[in-house]
Amino acid sequence: MFMAVVKGLKPLMDDWVAVERYQDFKQICKKYHLYVTPNCIFRNVPQSIIEKAEGKEILTTTKSQAIPFDPVAKDSVVHLYISGSKEVIKEAPKFGWYTLIVDDAVVSNPLMDNLKYGLLLGYPKCCVRFFINDTQGINQVYEAYKNTHGEPSFYCNPFSNDFHYFLIHNYPCSFRCRETTKQAKELLKAIKEEEPEYAAKIEYHLKLPLLVFHIRDAIAFEGKISKGEIRYSDSYFLSFPNIGKTPYKKFLEGNRVRVTKDKILIFKNETLLHSLEKSREDDGFLLKFS
Numbered sequence: 001m002f003m004a005v006v007k008g009l010k011p012l013m014d015d016w017v018a019v020e021r022y023q024d025f026k027q028i029c030k031k032y033h034l035y036v037t038p039n040c041i042f043r044n045v046p047q048s049i050i051e052k053a054e055g056k057e058i059l060t061t062t063k064s065q066a067i068p069f070d071p072v073a074k075d076s077v078v079h080l081y082i083s084g085s086k087e088v089i090k091e092a093p094k095f096g097w098y099t100l101i102v103d104d105a106v107v108s109n110p111l112m113d114n115l116k117y118g119l120l121l122g123y124p125k126c127c128v129r130f131f132i133n134d135t136q137g138i139n140q141v142y143e144a145y146k147n148t149h150g151e152p153s154f155y156c157n158p159f160s161n162d163f164h165y166f167l168i169h170n171y172p173c174s175f176r177c178r179e180t181t182k183q184a185k186e187l188l189k190a191i192k193e194e195e196p197e198y199a200a201k202i203e204y205h206l207k208l209p210l211l212v213f214h215i216r217d218a219i220a221f222e223g224k225i226s227k228g229e230i231r232y233s234d235s236y237f238l239s240f241p242n243i244g245k246t247p248y249k250k251f252l253e254g255n256r257v258r259v260t261k262d263k264i265l266i267f268k269n270e271t272l273l274h275s276l277e278k279s280r281e282d283d284g285f286l287l288k289f290s
């Protein structure tokens with residue numbers, strides 16, 4: 001994403017940087033003629049605060065305590081905005097905020113701010129509109145999957161977007177979204193010019209077969225997908241321990257996974273090791289981007 005902003009392909013990004021490295025980071029941005037503005041410091045939030053909040057069900061996946069930016073704060077990370085445009089960097093903090101807890105009540109950020117922030121980040125309008133209704137209980141990536149007519153394109157793969165190999169930071173409205181594909185293609189071309197080996201690795205990883213549970217909860221496999229199953233030699237958990245609920249370790253024991261309407265079966269060769277019940281059809285589905 002940083003390269004996309006440097007190359008002028010993306011108007012704005014946000015990031016988290018250790019406070020003690022903030023000045024160094026600012027220098028790097030200056031070198032590339034980018035503006036940086038700190039938003040606030042993010043700290044771990046005690047679970048007890050979340051538990052007693054009225055309306056906690058609508059909190060987003062990012063759960064942190066926000067405190068005003070202090071340039072000498074210790075052991076802290078600062079959330080910041082980066083842009084090549086003076087106007088955009090001024091607008092970002094107005095709209096880029098999370099649903100939050102004030103006293104004991106959850107205050108939801110207005111849909112209008114989400115929409116404006118998505119557009120400021122350069123996300124395609126079709127995708128921002130598709131995801132604007134962040135309705136609880138809806139598996140948005142499954143909705144995007146259902147909205148995909150034809151083979152999913154790796155340019156629209158959002159599942160490793162917190163790891164090393166990714167081209168898009170938005171969740172696409174379909175895995176063949178025209179605008180997302182266009183943006184991702186431009187970025188891959190730009191990365192190829194600077195770091196061809198990295199570009200090749202990105203493409204390789206984005207084409208690995210996946211078992212998807214939810215946004216930020218999927219497993220990528222080194223292997224082949226065919227007829228409702230994946231034969232694999234290795235796997236990567238595309239999530240974080242505090243977000244992904246998948247019993248990932250069980251997959252490390254096997255080399256074959258079969259997905260049916262109501263079960264996920266993990267095999268080691270012909271031996272069934274684990275049978276996981278699916279709570280609903282979209283709670284674990286196979287996906288392959290080409």
Ligand SMILES: [Zn+2]
Nearest residue numbers: 126127173177
């Ligand atoms: Zn779209």
